[in-house]
Amino acid sequence: MTMTLTQDEVDKRVALLKRLKATLSQQREKFQSYLKVLDAEKASIEADAVDTLRSQVELEEELLVDIHAIQKVIDPLETILQQAYQGSTDDEVVDLKISLDALKTKVQERSRENRGLLSRAMETLNHEIVRVRPQVRSRNPYASPRTSSLVDITT
Numbered sequence: 751m752t753m754t755l756t757q758d759e760v761d762k763r764v765a766l767l768k769r770l771k772a773t774l775s776q777q778r779e780k781f782q783s784y785l786k787v788l789d790a791e792k793a794s795i796e797a798d799a800v801d802t803l804r805s806q807v808e809l810e811e812e813l814l815v816d817i818h819a820i821q822k823v824i825d826p827l828e829t830i831l832q833q834a835y836q837g838s839t840d841d842e843v844v845d846l847k848i849s850l851d852a853l854k855t856k857v858q859e860r861s862r863e864n865r866g867l868l869s870r871a872m873e874t875l876n877h878e879i880v881r882v883r884p885q886v887r888s889r890n891p892y893a894s895p896r897t898s899s900l901v902d903i904t905t
Contacts, residue, residue, distance in 0.1 A: 763834050767843070770827045774846040777820045781853040784813045788860040795867045 787810050794803040831843075 766827065766831055766834065767840055770824070770831055771840075771842055771846060773820060773824050773827060774843065774850060777817065777824060778846065778850055778853060780813060780817050780820060781850065781857055784810065784817065784857055785853070785860060787813060788857065788864055791864050792860070792867060795864065795871055798871070 787806055791803060791806045791810070794806060
């Protein structure tokens with residue numbers, strides 16, 4: 751049993767496929783930008799450039815928001831496309847998804863490396879703070895207590 755499609759249905763499927771490809775490409779670009787930011791963060795962590803690192807973290811947060819927003823668009827598009835094509839997919843979409851998965855893996859690895867570097871840098875900083883902090887000495891229990899030496903008896 752073959753299913754015949756009207757030109758309108760074909761146009762809708764083509765438009766949906768184009769939209770999904772464009773969105774996947776946009777997601778890939780965001781992940782590539784995110785990788786660049788992670789590389790810059792690594793350099794900033796190693797160079798102890800706190801102000802630069804702060805601005806990079808803000809940029810990273812913005813990119814993550816964008817990535818999640820795009821993913822919210824991709825999921826329904828993929829569902830609609832799978833329903834429309836009944837399980838079969840376009841090779842370009844598959845290739846884009848494979849490259850996205852590879853980028854996600856790289857992002858996760860770099861993020862994990864940066865977290866490790868940052869935690870080691872913070873640990874070193876904490877050790878330096880403890881080393882520099884003045885030692886608070888407790889009071890000598892054998893020293894004479896401070897008491898007043900004059901008593902006012904006029905009343």
